[in-house]
Amino acid sequence: MNEQTAASLSFHVPEPEVRPGEQPDFSHVQIPRAGSVPRPPVDVDPSEIRQLAYSIIRVLNRDGEAVGPWAGTLTQGELLEGLRHMMRLRAFDARMLTAQRQGKTSFYMQHMGEEAVSCAFRRALEPGDMNFPTYRQAGLLIAGDYPMVEMMNQIFSNEADPLKGRQLPVLYSAKDYGFFSLSGNLATQFPQAVGWAMASAISGDSRIAVAWIGDGSTAESDFHAGLVFASTYRAPVVLNIVNNQWAISTFQGIARGGSGTFAARGLGFGIPALRVDGNDYLAVHAVAKWAVERARRNLGPTLIEHVTYRVGAHSTSDDPSAYRPKAESDAWPLGDPVIRLKNHLIKLGAWSEERQKQAEAEIRDEVISAQREAESHGTMHSGGRPSPRDMFEGVYETMPPHLRRQRQKAGF
Amino acid sequence: MNEQTAASLSFHVPEPEVRPGEQPDFSHVQIPRAGSVPRPPVDVDPSEIRQLAYSIIRVLNRDGEAVGPWAGTLTQGELLEGLRHMMRLRAFDARMLTAQRQGKTSFYMQHMGEEAVSCAFRRALEPGDMNFPTYRQAGLLIAGDYPMVEMMNQIFSNEADPLKGRQLPVLYSAKDYGFFSLSGNLATQFPQAVGWAMASAISGDSRIAVAWIGDGSTAESDFHAGLVFASTYRAPVVLNIVNNQWAISTFQGIARGGSGTFAARGLGFGIPALRVDGNDYLAVHAVAKWAVERARRNLGPTLIEHVTYRVGAHSTSDDPSAYRPKAESDAWPLGDPVIRLKNHLIKLGAWSEERQKQAEAEIRDEVISAQREAESHGTMHSGGRPSPRDMFEGVYETMPPHLRRQRQKAGF
Amino acid sequence: MARMSMIEAIRSAMEVSMARDEKVVVFGEDVGYFGGVFRCTQGLQQKYGVSRCFDTPINESGIVGTAIGMAAYGLRPCIEIQFADYMYPAYDQIVSEAARIRYRSSGQFTCPMVIRMPTGGGIFGGQTHSQSPEALFTHVAGLKTVVPSNPHDAKGLLIASIEDPDPVIFLEPKRLYNGPFDGRPDRPVTSWSQHPLGEVPEGHFALPLGEAVVRRPGRAVTVLAYGTMVHVALCAAEEAEIDAEVIDLRTLLPLDLETIVASVKKTRRCVVVHEATLTSGFGAELVSLVQEECFWHLEAPILRVAGYDTPYPHAQEWDYFPGPRRVAEALVETMEA
Amino acid sequence: MARMSMIEAIRSAMEVSMARDEKVVVFGEDVGYFGGVFRCTQGLQQKYGVSRCFDTPINESGIVGTAIGMAAYGLRPCIEIQFADYMYPAYDQIVSEAARIRYRSSGQFTCPMVIRMPTGGGIFGGQTHSQSPEALFTHVAGLKTVVPSNPHDAKGLLIASIEDPDPVIFLEPKRLYNGPFDGRPDRPVTSWSQHPLGEVPEGHFALPLGEAVVRRPGRAVTVLAYGTMVHVALCAAEEAEIDAEVIDLRTLLPLDLETIVASVKKTRRCVVVHEATLTSGFGAELVSLVQEECFWHLEAPILRVAGYDTPYPHAQEWDYFPGPRRVAEALVETMEA
Ligand SMILES: Cc1ncc(C[n+]2csc(CCOP(=O)(O)OP(=O)(O)O)c2C)c(N)n1
């Protein structure tokens, strides 16, 4: 019945281009020229912009100039502030990594190389909008002026920890700053964000939700759940994929499979999908603004893939030298977001290497003084811990009898 | 910061074109001419055939002729046999619906209107291939010459039931006929099929797997899990979506959302996606053959959306007149699969209305005699039931002590 | 007061809640236009519009996940999982998310929501329309679990659940939807219109979560039951002619341990009944608590009558179902111990 | 015999199994090239190739679902869920599918597979790297559940699990990976190289599922424990100077009830210990069985020491953890009852 002979099948497992000891190689990553991708009107028919899921929107060119139709969404003052946000996040990370090594906290996760994504996106939001982030979007807090000392209190699980020591370090929650309680379980926030957005629409509100997920976590089923509901109810939500090329030890090909891009996952749902240079502060902001406006104007969800690179280890429990070449991050073709924005501002004549140095020193001081304050409330392995009594509180609004009995027996 | 005013959001819930009491309307369903969709080579680059996810492959035209590049995959003898398979399935359904009304079984689910999908697909498979079906693919059994009397024994939960009364009627299992044990939980079979296919590839085998899912169930997360794994490992599997327009009371727009088609869900995974006229026996077979060949030649998965219509109720527990116009199925523009194949064969001069009548009578007799035999082993509400002792068997290969104690205490 | 079936009582609870509080929204598979496969939400979309009662895609994790987002926003979702057997795809959202959001955010975000789901067998539903997964919820800190046994309680408890500030799992024994089933399928079905607990206040009324009720006072042995098994236990007590005190737990968590302990200290014997599989069922927790609290009063081992540790079979449903005969046997065994 | 940590013993079990039977395949998140975040699969890909040991997308339902398909095909998947806390997305595939395929197909299809997952706290992992979900498996007919407490058993039980014809949940107390942790975080960590049970046969050896072992014979009270709590219980017995008989259950289902009953009938007292939350934990099942079987022998209520009914907190980990002090208190309380 079938002409083909019964040749043996064979099993295919995607492999990264290179492994430790080999020469980093990103020649397979296609990067369009800055300014070359068109900017459609926000009410465009999604089926007309499918190609945006296969390109990369970029604003900053090699010479540090902002070019093309996506340029011009931020003033110079805003850009200077943006640079400062990214620098602050980077300095914060550096201090906390050291604090972890010193045993002041059990765990930390850094953002090195990805600072532009959350910092620039944050600027496109209004007060009242709600992010449903992953652990790698602390830039939303920094750029939203959440006090660093509060972040440190959480990281140190000290007596001033707003989460009372209950959560793993970096699993922040900051409702008033539009930052939803972080989960340790990947992808669960995706349908939650969509639900929050649906609730806003149901309530005739004007606030929107923003969902965040990593490249590896798009494989999780809740990514699908989020897309299905967002598509069906045209929820006012922006769905962000941060493709930093790695998911702990697995390269993005394991999650992406035969697909062209992660953004393309949105096309099957009729959701407009854009890819953006995640190391380009201006491009991220422009795309965020476009998507936020769609949501706010009741035009429905947008999916954004932020193309970036995880320069550091996955977390303080990880050592990437076991699975990728050490110098890979240097070879990453989209460069460093801080340096790129700095160069742009210098090009504009609004900044200089000296002012950069000076700002770095200021920011370091700022972070150090915040740390000093936080440490005065205790660190993980010093005194000043949340009380064990707290452990029993807040499981329910009112403590049920069985928990009361348990606390009593525990003697707390 | 944002120019737009804070206009109120509003909530969108997709609604079908018409509801009970209104005039059926399928004018929004775009149906290309038979023969108009090209047939690419099986080793085509998936990114070159994305448009196939938005069209409908059709072979039989209005005049009952087989036309275009997808025609010609079956001989006249095979077509005659195919007609008989569909008729047998329809007659089987009719008898079982009656049997349910008579209390001989607790439950039944019919295939009216969708017979071509499973019957034609089955022909493209080889012995040893494995289907992971839904409850609406009994055509795989009928066209695979699984004894009808065995199906009835299962439906009647009688003493000859191959599944010993353990399963809800129609949740068949027939390993030797390439039919995986049916689950009551939607979509779980999707990653399972992919896993079976991966196992075949890992083992250097030549057998392939076939997954089945309904339009409504594509919303389930396991649909995504299946696509992700199929894409990553290029598993030798054919992934079928049977879009019969309804999921119990919800029309396909609830699951499809803003998407153009269900087939388009595959594009984001780089999986070739085809849409086919599911009421066209020849088209289903041609597309099945194409996809099966891809899998067999280690070219990876294919996603197929079979466009059809659920003419009957969801199950014997359902009454569709509560949620859709009664005459909607008459208005369905792709016609009836049995009549269309019959007309084609008449056109070919290989068949006639008289032979059709005669075949109907023969098949009815065949089904009746199978039913008589099955009923001799008992029905749900007569004697001849599987023993309660069986209830404790087969939970594990070897009965553990606690189950032995429970059975002993039960006195069975 | 009005006469209601359990379906009508549940519907009435949602209707009353939606009328009182526009934050209450209702959704699930087939729940909107059609009104649910068991018709519990019939008419709600017509009355309150598609924004407050709507159909969803078939994705239980999405249903619960979006409801969590809505609850965090400030709405009060009351959602339906079509059968309890289909809650597993949502289990992560329930356990890792709904149950923990208040705790992990130190109260910044809360999750007031109700997840309704029909449970239990007795309708020839086979293994995926018959399960009783309550123990999978009672093990999870942060959830409350409610199981009504009649229309009156169903309404009062559902309203209380919707008004509760925390996530509540609301299990509806589907075999009771239309009448007080006593576990004897050979007898004609009685309807709620014949039963005093089919009399239900029409307007708003809430029954506090965490209060059990004695359905049948007795001195010989305490029977702990909930849902369908309450009626089975009552029937067994009559048939065995044993003066059992039958307690309807109504809420499994928080549990009304006081009522239980008072009864067992009085009767000095205890039988626990449920339909879920025996091993690690909620009965085990009840046995543990009773023996911890009443050890010195007990005159016989506490017995459990429960579903066998097999999947729920289709044809052998009535062999599987822990009916009055099995309960009566346990009562006799306890009395003779 | 060789000296092995628990990680090495688990790796050795997979290595031996893969060498003996080419049907054994190993996969999971970060399991292939990298060798797993706890390094349990290190070297397996190099030795047996990417077709037999490989990385997967991050989708637990997909991992278990594809493994079920592979098992139905005829392979023997031994898969890793990175942390037990992340098994919930796969719970439907485990409960509704893996556990029931043999039964519902009347043996046409079977599901021989092992799902390995690290469990338990004590590593400052917070609520999503610390859970002990064993009761969520023991309630499910069709699953077996295994929890080793040392390298020797881990290897023997894992090999037996891989060779078992049915699905086995293999829970690995991660606090024991590198040494026999006794629940006193203030003391220097001992390593398996100092412990007799760190001595493990190098080649193939299988320990039958369903056999408990007495770790410490005693006459005063029986302690039922598994995993990390075995070591905590031993420590508590020493510290309280109570002649406790400590039983390491090893397999929760099937359970070695005989060994348990024999011990309790001898000691007449019983304490049950686990790290999972108390309510509806596996301890409840143990208490129920012991009181059913040994009622007339018991001289005191059976006590449970378990995790509190809250999410596993981060900073208060050592207040939460049921350490030797709490176990010792229960021993004393039982003795004084
Ligand atoms: C449900 C679940 N499965 C597995 C994990 C373990 N885990 C934590 S982070 C991570 C990798 C995520 O990668 P990606 O989504 O790319 O995000 P990134 O860390 O790169 O920002 C994994 C597997 C988890 N936290 N939750």
Ligand SMILES: Cc1ncc(C[n+]2csc(CCOP(=O)(O)OP(=O)(O)O)c2C)c(N)n1
């Ligand atoms: C996990 C799960 N959720 C819900 C159901 C209830 N259910 C059974 S069939 C069905 C509709 C499925 O529709 P579709 O996938 O379109 O298949 P069709 O019936 O049209 O063939 C639903 C919701 C189920 N069986 N399993």
Ligand SMILES: [Mg+2]
């Ligand atoms: Mg990543």
Ligand SMILES: [Mg+2]
């Ligand atoms: Mg359908």
